[in-house]
Amino acid sequence: MTREQLRRRLEFHQDLGVKTVYRRACATPVAHAAEPEAQAEACATDTLEKIRADIGDCTRCPLHQGRNKIVFGVGNEQAKLVFVGEGPGADEDAQGIPFVGRAGQLLTQMIENTAKKEGIPLLRRDVYICNVVKCRPPENRTPEPGEMEICGQFLFRQLAAISPKAICVLGGTAVRALLQRTDGVTRLRGQWHRWRDIPVMVTYHPSYLLRPYNQDAKREAWEDLKKVLHYVYD
Numbered sequence: 001m002t003r004e005q006l007r008r009r010l011e012f013h014q015d016l017g018v019k020t021v022y023r024r025a026c027a028t029p030v031a032h033a034a035e036p037e038a039q040a041e042a043c044a045t046d047t048l049e050k051i052r053a054d055i056g057d058c059t060r061c062p063l064h065q066g067r068n069k070i071v072f073g074v075g076n077e078q079a080k081l082v083f084v085g086e087g088p089g090a091d092e093d094a095q096g097i098p099f100v101g102r103a104g105q106l107l108t109q110m111i112e113n114t115a116k117k118e119g120i121p122l123l124r125r126d127v128y129i130c131n132v133v134k135c136r137p138p139e140n141r142t143p144e145p146g147e148m149e150i151c152g153q154f155l156f157r158q159l160a161a162i163s164p165k166a167i168c169v170l171g172g173t174a175v176r177a178l179l180q181r182t183d184g185v186t187r188l189r190g191q192w193h194r195w196r197d198i199p200v201m202v203t204y205h206p207s208y209l210l211r212p213y214n215q216d217a218k219r220e221a222w223e224d225l226k227k228v229l230h231y232v233y234d
Contacts, residue, residue, distance in 0.1 A: 046161045048077050051154055055134065061150045063135035063143075069096035073130030073158060080165040081232045082128045083107070084155070085205060086173040087143055093136040098129050103206035107170075110206070114225045120233045128162055130155065132177040148177050159195065165232045167198055168225070171205030190224050201228040 052072050058064055071088040074097050083099075091101035099107050108124045115122035133143045133151040143151075155177065159167065167178070175181050175188060178195045179202075188202040203224035204217050 046157055048073070048158060048161055051157045051161060055154055058134070061135075061147045063133060063137060063147055063151075066138050067135040068093045070134050071096055071098050071131060071136075072134060073128060074098055075124070075128035076126050077128065077162065079126065079128035079162060081168065081228065082130070082159060082162055082164045082166075083111075083168045083170060084159075084174045084178065085129070085131045085170045087131045087133040087140075088136040089140055089207075090136070098131050099206070102210060106206040106209060110222065110225055114222060115229055115233075118226055118229060120229055122229065122233065128158075128164070130158055132174055142173055148173070152177055159198070164198065166228055167195060167200045168228050169200055169202045171208065174205075175202055189220060190227070199231070201231075 055070060055072065058070060067088075071092045085099060088098060089101050089103070092098055092104070098104070107129075111122065111124050111127065132148055132155055134154065135151075137143050137147070169175055169178055172185050175183070175185065178200060179188075179193055181188065181193075185202060185204055185208075189204065191202070193200040193202060201224055204214075204221045208214060209218050209221055
């Protein structure tokens, strides 16, 4: 990895106002460096294990008050494709695993069935799946901006540590977190966007697709998924 690539991987920290990065081999933080290259080299040692340890038994925002388990993420830590959703629901909060309820079952079917039809040998376990926030919002409400900002630092570290070939963003909340856009999913879907130097495909959240009147959206989501799968795995 070049110094320029390393520098780009650190830019999300700077946008968030983070002044400290961590070396995997160090128990103490590395102070904010004057040179972007030095910062980037420290950031490049970040791992999912280290990020999960840094989250700890998080009490940084009010969402911790009603949670059962922190839902960090699941899948292949060297995945070429990452899916980012909104936040845990009741099933996810109980199990500590993202996308295991009805919406998660639909997402699994979408990934595996689309891949099979397109001749791509891919299972859910081959990708990585996470959410913008790691704790379940009360009544499954949309996360507040402050909650998204606090959890976003860990999401961005996850994405930088994995460094996938592409990211698939599921729903409007994830769009706002990664792309800083308020446009509706209908307007943004099916097109390539970018988070740092990583291509991003926007599509509908599976929970939206479960509604019986969204048949057109289902077809569009399958088209989005075919596009991203062929880009990543062809």
